[in-house]
Amino acid sequence: MSITYLEAIREAQAKLLRDDKRVFIYGQDVGGTFGGAFKATKGLAKEFPGRVLNTPISEDAMVGTAIGAAMEGMRPIVEMQFADFSSIALNQVLNNAGTIFWRTGISCPITIRLPSGGTKGSGPFHSQSMEALYSHYPGLIVMTPATVEDAYTMLIEAVAIDDPVVYCEHKYLYYHLKADRLPSEGLPVGQARIARVGRDLTIVSYSAMLHESLTAAEKLAREGLEIEVVDLRSVKPLDTATVLASVARTGRLLAVGESFPWGGVTAEVIARVAAEGFHLLDAAPARVNAKDTPIPYHPNLWSAHRPSSDAIVAKARQLLRE
Amino acid sequence: MIENFLGSTADVGYNRPMLQTARPKEKPGIAGPPHERYFDAFGWMLLARTFEEKLASLYRGGRITGGVYVGKGQEAVSVACGIFLRKGDVFAPLIRDQAGRSAFGEPLVDVARTYLGSRQGPMRGRDGNIHRGRPREGQLAMISHLGAMISVVVGSLMAKRWRGEKGFIGLTTIGEGGMQTGSTHEGLNIAAVEQVPLVVVATNNHFAYSTPNEREFACQALVDRAxxxxxxxxxxxxxxxxxxxxxxxxxxxxxxxxxxxxxxxxSILRLAGHGEHDDFSYVTEDIRKQPFARDCLQLAERFITENKLVDAETLRAWRDQAAQEVEQAFSTAQKEPVPEGTEEDWCAISTRVLCDQAE
Known part of the structure; x- marks a missing residue:
């Protein structure tokens, strides 16, 4: 038996609905017999009547409603149909959810699921990775699971946390990534994982880019290069200690992210290592990001826009020559 | 045809003639107040006006950091928003709702504390002026982005319904300016979709800051949107x-x-600036002569005196009491400690172990 990343997300929600009466799911097309644009809530409306609710196309009001319910003790999960559309709800997420605890001392335990990242042919408005934007603002926790196991345990943790969580699930991983079984527990949130051990170079990545990075490491291994790969798991909080410890072993840092380059997660990783571990570096740190244009539609353009394992290999080789 | 609450058979969801029947008849010599809560309401209006006059004078004296926003001219609407709410209800007021906040139970000292940044206030110096609230007591703390609180109230009411609470309602306020945001549109729509027990009171004070109605909306009457x-x-x-x-x-x-x-x-006119920094010179003499430009507090007081509902001494006693409460609120708040940057807890989330350690 095998379970996909997407099924893990569905199973986590089923478990949450089963175990916790405070949980409800709120989003476009999540209810009825439809079960969501990606079927992440398939069958849940029938199994949990009245707790998996379709909403109007109103991202702002979806999150606002979740905030009000959360302050009154509920544990809402909001599904954005695509991460890209959460831009309509930015005000509620950043200015309302993100400020409530600091301002009033009342926690706001909402989980917002963002089907994120690029897939072939999806174009500028169905492909975005918004983790850097949400991480920039205070008051939010931002998760970016890269494995089936993390997709499952981190979503369960997201709902248990008393603060707003932006849960970035990667659409590219939905069907391709499989595991034999679901774990009963995972690493604590906020702790990065060494996904591959090496000694020549540290690649820091997360979400779908973890897999491109692992493929790149595999290619470089054929040349006798040992690449260590760190999976951040959550980008906020960012586990700087694990990253620094890895750089201490390898002396070289390459940060890889699928998001746009300006001020992103990769920039933050490099800034922290440069500020706190400059002496650990044998070469200037480098990064690989998407290009600074809207995400293109055509597969030829898209595969050049998005960091590929080949692009990561090329950058790693360059870094290793220094 | 379903019979509505008032017993009329109209089920069209909107009923403007109601306005005429609800107007009190200002006949001289009537025996009592025109509404059973009239004197209570007048008391809260007086308190709000007295408090805000003091606040404005402190602002002019440089004693308040940040803005001061008053509800002068809006007290009658605001008090009616707060006075019928009870424990278990949710109230999401906006910037000109001192009368309603007080009527719903906000202690005056909390207002003074917030304006003065006291550590003992509900916002502890972390947020100021009108962005205050005590969500646990049903009074939500507004954000500045207009319309955002409507859906938040909807969610609170849904949670209460799920918990099996009975008899509660939510009330939130908005202005004609705030009615033009996308957030308001989404919030009103989702409220109706979810069929929550919500009252939205929109006050058209005829200016969004300095922008007059004709540049705000083009419909004949905002109520038509209902x-x-x-x-x-x-x-x-x-x-x-x-x-x-x-x-x-x-x-x-x-x-x-x-x-x-x-x-x-x-419908009213804002009888002050958007904030105390604003001289509202954009309000022309012509507009100031309109019926909606009358001062609700003066009208209520005139109504009370002309109809001899209470004597001059009682009125004076009410005023003195309001002044005393205001003085007490400020004198308490002024003595309280303010926050210090070096002692502040700079973690924006409640799960402390997950606080990011960025510099």
Whole structure:
């Protein structure tokens, strides 16, 4: 038996609905017999009547409603149909959810699921990775699971946390990534994982880019290069200690992210290592990001826009020559 | 045809003639107040006005950091928003709602604390002026982005319904300026979709900061939108306390009785600047002569005196008491410690172990 990343997300929600009466799911097309644009809530409306609710196309009001319910003790999960559309709800997420605890001392335990990242042919408005934007603002926790196991345990943790969580699930991983079984527990949130051990170079990545990075490491291994790969798991909080410890072993840092380059997660990783571990570096740190244009539609353009394992290999080789 | 709460057979969700029937008849020599809560309401209006006059004078004296926003001219509408709410209800007021906040139970000292940044206030110096609230007590803390609180109230009401609470309602306020945001549109629509017991009171004070109505919206009457959203809609003369109590009080009753969400649109003129920094020179003499430009507090007081509802001594005693409460609120708050940057807890989330350690 095998379970996909997407099924893990569905199973986590089923478990949450089963175990916790405070949980409800709120989003476009999540209810009825439809079960969501990606079927992440398939069958849940029938199994949990009245707790998996379709909403109007109103991202702002979806999150606002979740905030009000959360302050009154509920544990809402909001599904954005695509991460890209959460831009309509930015005000509620950043200015309302993100400020409530600091301002009033009342926690706001909402989980917002963002089907994120690029897939072939999806174009500028169905492909975005918004983790850097949400991480920039205070008051939010931002998760970016890269494995089936993390997709499952981190979503369960997201709902248990008393603060707003932006849960970035990667659409590219939905069907391709499989595991034999679901774990009963995972690493604590906020702790990065060494996904591959090496000694020549540290690649820091997360979400779908973890897999491109692992493929790149595999290619470089054929040349006798040992690449260590760190999976951040959550980008906020960012586990700087694990990253620094890895750089201490390898002396070289390459940060890889699928998001746009300006001020992103990769920039933050490099800034922290440069500020706190400059002496650990044998070469200037480098990064690989998407290009600074809207995400293109055509597969030829898209595969050049998005960091590929080949692009990561090329950058790693360059870094290793220094 | 379903009979509505008021016993009329109209089920069109909007009923403007209501306005005429709700207006009090200002006949001389009537025996009692035109509404059972009239004197209570007048007391809160007086308290709010007295407090805000003091606040404005402290602002002019440089004693308040940040802005000061007052509800002068809006007290009758505001008090009617707060006075019918009870424990278990949710109130999401906006910037000109001192009278309503007080009527709903906000201690005056919390207002002074917030304006002075006291560590003992509900916002502890972390947020100021009108962005205050005590969510645990049903008073939500507004954000500045208009319309955002409507859906938040909807969610709170859904949670109460899930928990099996009975008889509660939510009330939130907005202005004609805030009615033009996308957030308001989404919030009103989702309120009707979720069929929550909500009252939205929209006060048209004729200016969004300095922008007049004709550059704000182009529909004939804002209340017409009620029908479009699936709300029941009413208009009221916001300068008339008795009318405000009648119309908003009836909307509250209808919401409690399970009618669809209620929209009340009140018409007034803001008798102060957007904030105390604003001289509101954009309000022309012509506008100041309009019926909606009358001062609701003066009108209520004139109504009380002309009809000899209370004697001059009682009125004076009410005023003295308001002044005393205001003095006490400020004198308490002024003695309290303010926050210090070096002692502040700079973690924006409640799960401390997950606080990011960025510099």
């Amino acid at each position: 029908l479009g959203y699936g709300f029941e809609g009413y208009e009221v003369d916001g300068t008339d306390l008795a009318a405000c109590l009648d119309v908003i009080g009836s909307a509250v009753k209808r919401a409690r009785a399970g009618r669809p969400p209620q929209l009340v649109v009140a």
